[in-house]
Amino acid sequence: MNNAQETNNTxxxxxxxxxxxxxxxxxxxxxxxxxxxxxxxxxxxxxxKGFTTTVQEIDVRPGGxxxxxxxxxxxxxxxxxxxxxEIVTPERLVYAHGGGNDEEPFHVTVTFAEQANTTTELTMTxxxxxxxxxxxxxxxxxxVEGAKSTMDRLAEQLxxx
Numbered sequence: 001m002n003n004a005q006e007t008n009n010t011x012x013x014x015x016x017x018x019x020x021x022x023x024x025x026x027x028x029x030x031x032x033x034x035x036x037x038x039x040x041x042x043x044x045x046x047x048x049k050g051f052t053t054t055v056q057e058i059d060v061r062p063g064g065x066x067x068x069x070x071x072x073x074x075x076x077x078x079x080x081x082x083x084x085x086e087i088v089t090p091e092r093l094v095y096a097h098g099g100g101n102d103e104e105p106f107h108v109t110v111t112f113a114e115q116a117n118t119t120t121e122l123t124m125t126x127x128x129x130x131x132x133x134x135x136x137x138x139x140x141x142x143x144v145e146g147a148k149s150t151m152d153r154l155a156e157q158l159x160x161x
Contacts, residue, residue, distance in 0.1 A: 009023055009024060009151075010022070010023045010147070010148045010151045010152075011023070012144050012147060012148065014134065014138070014144075016131050016134075017127055017128045017129070017130055017131045017133070017134050018125055018126065018127050018128075018134070019125070019126045019128070019134055019137070019138070019143060019144070019147070020123065020124070020125045020126075021123070021124045021125075021126075021147045021148070021151065022121065022122065022123045022124075023121075023122050023151045023154075023155075024115065024119055024120070024121050024122075025119070025120045025122060025154070025155060025158055026118055026119055027118065027119075027120055027158045027161075028114075028117060028118060028120065029090050029091075029112045029113070029114040029120040030090045031120075031158060031161055032090075032112055032120040032122060032154075032158065033089060033090035033091075033112050034090075034161070035154060035157055035158055035161060036093065036110065036112075036154075037060045037087070037089075037093070038060075039055070039058045039060065041157060041161065042058070042060075042066075043055050043058075043068065044157055045150070045153040045154045045156065045157035046068075046070075046150065046153075047070050047146075047150055047153070048142075048145070048146040048149035048150055048153075049149045049152065049153060050072070050073035051070050051071060051072055051073065052070070052071045053068050053069070053070055053071070054068060054069045054071065055067075055068045056068055056069065059084075060084060060087065061084060061087060062084055062085060062086060062087055063083075063084065063085075064083075064084045065081065065082065065083050065084075066080075066081070066082040066084075067079075067080070067081050067082075067100065068080050069100075078099070079099050079100020079101070080097065080098070080099060080100060081097075081098055081099065081100055081105075082095050082096065082097050083095060083096045083105070090112055091111065091112055091113075092109065092110065092111050092112070093108075093109070093110040094107070094108070094109050094110075095107070095108050096108075097126070104129050104133075106126050106127060106128045106129065106133070106134075106137075107126070107127045108124060108125065108126045108127075109124070109125050109127075110122065110123070110124045110125075111123045122151075124147070126143075
């Protein structure tokens with residue numbers, strides 16, 4: 001599966017086992033990074049439109065864990081666990097993201113590239129265990145549309161910061 005499409009200023013592509021999401025934000029890199037790493041801001045925008053997040057614990061540092069429950073608009077709850085591996089302020093985040101159980105996580109790298117003092121190029125690459133796992137995430141969980149919607153919510157949060 002290899003496709004690319006752009007909607008709402010968010011470019012997505014799927015190549016093999018990687019889902020890549022790129023979005024330009026009209027905000028300084030340090031602010032975009034803060035929105036992605038500050039426990040005060042992160043839960044306010046995380047997840048697609050219509051979802052809310054209940055934080056169980058959040059410790060954004062290498063080795064730190066963020067456990068949370070995403071509440072879907074349909075009433076379904078989704079346990080999530082992120083384990084941070086690398087944090088390079090304000091350039092890069094690397095983490096494993098899985099469900100609340102012991103399922104195999106997918107690995108995510110987020111880069112924050114300064115384009116000008118007021119524009120940041122954010123690129124998030126989620127690498128799944130296999131292309132089949134990625135296809136399941138796209139077909140069953142709406143991973144592409146969810147990523148676009150989440151980027152829209154991040155843009156809305158940045159406007160309030």
